[in-house]
Amino acid sequence: MEARIDLTKEYGLVLEGGGAKGAYQIGAWKALKEAGVKIKGIAGTSVGALNGALICMGDIETAENLWKNISYSKIMSVDDEVVEKVFQHKKISREELRGMTERLAGGGLDVTPLKELIAQSIDEEKIQNSPIDLYVLTFSVDEFRELDIDIKEAEPELIKDYLLASAYVFPIFKNEKLHGKTYIDGGAINNVPLGSLIQREYKDIIVIRIFGIGREKKVKIPEDTTVYTVAPGVNLGNILDFNPKMSKRNMERGYYDTMRMLYGLAGKIYYIDEQEEECYYLKQLTELSGDIYLYLAEEFKLDTGEKRRLRNLTEIILPVIAEELKLPKDWSYKELYLSMLEAAARLCRIRKYKIYTLKELQDRVKEKLQKLKGQGAAPFMQIVSGDTLL
Numbered sequence: 001m002e003a004r005i006d007l008t009k010e011y012g013l014v015l016e017g018g019g020a021k022g023a024y025q026i027g028a029w030k031a032l033k034e035a036g037v038k039i040k041g042i043a044g045t046s047v048g049a050l051n052g053a054l055i056c057m058g059d060i061e062t063a064e065n066l067w068k069n070i071s072y073s074k075i076m077s078v079d080d081e082v083v084e085k086v087f088q089h090k091k092i093s094r095e096e097l098r099g100m101t102e103r104l105a106g107g108g109l110d111v112t113p114l115k116e117l118i119a120q121s122i123d124e125e126k127i128q129n130s131p132i133d134l135y136v137l138t139f140s141v142d143e144f145r146e147l148d149i150d151i152k153e154a155e156p157e158l159i160k161d162y163l164l165a166s167a168y169v170f171p172i173f174k175n176e177k178l179h180g181k182t183y184i185d186g187g188a189i190n191n192v193p194l195g196s197l198i199q200r201e202y203k204d205i206i207v208i209r210i211f212g213i214g215r216e217k218k219v220k221i222p223e224d225t226t227v228y229t230v231a232p233g234v235n236l237g238n239i240l241d242f243n244p245k246m247s248k249r250n251m252e253r254g255y256y257d258t259m260r261m262l263y264g265l266a267g268k269i270y271y272i273d274e275q276e277e278e279c280y281y282l283k284q285l286t287e288l289s290g291d292i293y294l295y296l297a298e299e300f301k302l303d304t305g306e307k308r309r310l311r312n313l314t315e316i317i318l319p320v321i322a323e324e325l326k327l328p329k330d331w332s333y334k335e336l337y338l339s340m341l342e343a344a345a346r347l348c349r350i351r352k353y354k355i356y357t358l359k360e361l362q363d364r365v366k367e368k369l370q371k372l373k374g375q376g377a378a379p380f381m382q383i384v385s386g387d388t389l390l
Contacts, residue, residue, distance in 0.1 A: 001273055001355075003035055004264040005204075005228060010040035012202035013055070014194050015048025017166075017187035018212025019239030022047030023067040023247035027254025028208045028230055029055050030064070035262050037206075041133035043148075043196035045186040046212070049136040049166040053122050053151075053159075056130040066121055067247040074117050075242050077110035087241050111164075118163055124156045135200075137186035137193045138166040146189045148196050187214030194227070195219045206230065206261075208254070212239055230258045233268060252353050259355060266334075266358075269342045270350075274358040281333040284386070286313050291389040292382050299379060321380050340380040341365060347381070 005011075013032075015025050025048065032039070044052035054063040072083040082096045127134060134151040149162050161178040166186045186193070191214025197205050198219055209231040221227055232253055237246050256271050266272040286309075288296075293313075297304040300320070302312045322331050325339045345361060346352075348368035356364070362384075369377070369385050377390040 001263045003262050005037070005262060007036050007038070009204050010038045012197040012200075012205040013039050013042045013052070014192060014197060014205060014207040015042060015044040015052050016193075016208065016210050016212055017044075017046025017048050017185065017191045017214055018210035018236070019047055020070075020242045020246065021210040021212060021236040021239060021250060022051050023070070023250040024210050024232060024236055024254035024257075025051045025208050026054070026060075026063045026067055027251035027256075028258040029254075030060055030251070031255045031258035031262060032206070033060060035259075037262070039132050041135065041197065041200070041202065043135040043137070043193040044166070045137045045191050045193050045214070046167045048193075048208075049134075049138075049163055049186070050118070052134050052136070053127055053163055056132045056134050056151075057123055057126040058130065062121065064251065066117075067251060068244055070242050070244055070247050072240075072242045073113060075111065075114050077113060084243065087238065087243070114167065115160075115164060118160050122160055122163065124159045127159060128152055128156065135193070135196045136162050136166050137190055137196060138162065139184045139186055139189050141182040141184060146186070148193075185214070187212060189215055190217050192216045194221075198222070198225065204228075208258075210236055228261055230254070230261045232257060256353050256355070265355065266338055267342055268339070270345055270352060270361060271355045272338065272358055272361055273355055274338075276334070276358065278333055281337040284337050285318060285333055285383060286310060287386075288313075288383060289387050289389070292385065292387075295382060295389055296379055317379070321383075325380070340384050344369065344381050344384045 029051075039055065042052040042055060044050070051063070054066070071080050072078050073080045079096070082092055085092050085096075136149045136151055138147050138149070139145070140147050151159055151162065154162060158179060165178055191212055192207065192209070194205065194207060195217055198221065203225050205225065206228045207230070209229060211232070234253065236250050236253070259265060260271055263273065266274050293309060294304055296317055297312055300312070300317055302308065302316060318336060321340065322336050325336070325343065327335055327339060341361060344365050348365055350361070350364050350368065365384060366386070369381060369390060370388065372381075372390045373388065377385070382390055
């Protein structure tokens with residue numbers, strides 16, 4: 001595959017705040033690193049600031065292991081089993097509820113575990129010696145203003161404090177003074193710190209979205225600046241759901257979504273490497289076996305005459321299927337065919353997180369569909385089958 005972005009350039013990276021969703025950003029970094037994308041600087045808020053520090057350190061295995069082994073009790077003073085019950089909507093006992101209430105009653109949950117995690121994971125010297133710049137956003141309550149801190153210009157002994165200050169995310173977290181000052185999460189003012197890189201005149205920027213809770217400032221993008229966006233197509237979960245299973249899944253999602261952006265992969269559900277023209281997809285949709293066409297014509301109560309075949313397909317059958325698949329009114333044959341192929345793949349429970357060539361996915365789907373032969377199938381599945389009536 002050939003990258004769709006210029007790998008000779010240096011890029012700025014924007015990392016949004018979003019708590020437990022932050023694992024997605026590490027998966028994105030892995031894809032960028034594998035592709036050879038050069039990162040010049042990072043602007044991060046909250047968990048984006050913490051992940052930005054890990055990226056500056058350059059050790060992706062450490063970052064991955066941190067997120068793979070994350071737990072609620074590594075972020076806040078809670079009982080893992082109790083919190084897991086809450087997220088799984090399971091009943092908790094009165095004693096467990098009382099314990100949670102008591103922890104909250106003291107001004108919020110203690111984040112000493114997060115402090116310890118930062119202390120164990122962050123190496124100030126590596127960050128300051130890194131070729132990558134790091135800008136961390138937080139909000140100073142004492143000065144009542146947003147701070148955009150260039151970490152390399154900060155005193156080394158304050159780096160971990162600033163990272164924690166940016167991550168004082170939630171009202172349920174106990175907020176303590178750091179080096180005599182009070183901070184709140186940068187996301188309260190600016191959760192997607194694109195402006196931090198724009199004002200520093202970065203011209204090529206990649207934004208990794210995780211859709212956390214916070215304010216997204218409007219930013220005017222200069223005409224000579226290009227912004228690429230990587231964003232999840234599915235819900236990444238709760239910002240407080242720090243469990244390893246969800247983190248592993250979100251890292252995988254971040255990796256493949258970034259690969260989609262880097263290599264222009266097609267698909268909304270799957271990741272498809274395809275290079276075909278529009279005429280190819282028209283053929284896939286219209287050059288069907290006689291049995292399949294007759295089935296469709298009868299299903300839609302149309303004249304089965306061969307002279308009406310193409311018009312029946314292009315003017316009636318395909319538009320109806322496109323509407324059922326909720327495609328935009330200006331859909332193309334490529335969009336329609338790939339939507340049908342993906343819908344069939346999902347129904348066949350074909351593995352999602354893998355890069356397929358178009359032929360690979362077609363072959364996998366057709367192989368699975370053959371097992372439905374004689375059982376009947378939706379019209380779009382018959383079309384994807386192409387040769388054999390199901």
